[in-house]
Amino acid sequence: MKKIAVLTSGGDAPGMNACVRAVVRTANHFNIGVIGVRRGYQGMIENDLFPMTPSDVSNIIQRGGTVLKTARSKDFMSVEGREKAMQNLRNAGVEGLVVIGGDGSFKGALTLHKEFGLPVVGTPGTIDNDLFGTEATIGYDTAINTVVQAVDKIRDTANSHNRLFFVEVMGRDAGFIALRSGIACGAEAVLVPETETYTEALMDKLQRGWNREKSSAIIIVAEGDDSGGAEVLAKMVKERFPHFDTRVSILGHMQRGGSPSAYDRVLASELGAGAVKALLEGKTNVMIGRMHGQVVEVPFEKAVKHHRDINKNLLELVYWLSE
């Protein structure tokens, strides 16, 4: 293998740049050329390719977002789109591909391999931490810290006004961000998509807090929770307890931005280098993850199909520690 391509795809995540840097510099170490693909699979279809040298990735390890840009491509869903994309890679002399993204991005890579035989390796780049086979995804640690900083600030004002805040965090299908940040912030409750939300139990808890004259309460709600989200819950609670002073704060895309934490930079560097090594060893259709401190290879099928379990002990801990 003499030339590989690298792209970032799906929602951006802090640490993607550190991963791109690791791919380019590891490839350079092994005398392999790198083609950068801008805007993920969409850029591949539109031939938005350019050669990358080690100096192109200077001064990006500390930057959030992705210098390669990212997109969710509808055109790549069609065979014609993928044929065009593959032709562009062939014309550029690309013999292997590193995809930095989430489950949708890996599914795309797998299809490219099945249809055209291109060797493809992925690294998990998503703040959601919802991929099986890695103890953390690139961006997750930074996102939790961003949420913790925001909620600490909300707690200050909540305390001053004796208010109940519903804070909505990202996670369409996964509650990892909600759970870890909730524990770190001392949240009174954490609601996640993985478990059924018992609104009655929540009402009881809030009532108990009121009886104890708690000065503030923070409920962290993952956006995909079955309650319908922070706004819906807040309305429901206000109807039951009109005397509560409630507010809603939806943190939104601020959770995806910012300079990556040291943890994410190291993780991204290890996984990016691991992806290049895997391609050079003839591997394909695997995600490079980290488990028990070791870099591991996980078949794409497993990484995207098996759902990571939410830690039930941590969920229980929220309740023990907030009473």
Ligand code: F6P
């Ligand atoms: O998958 C990452 C993620 O940030 C989810 O947590 C969130 O639901 C989604 O992306 C938001 O996507 P978009 O940026 O397209 O609104």
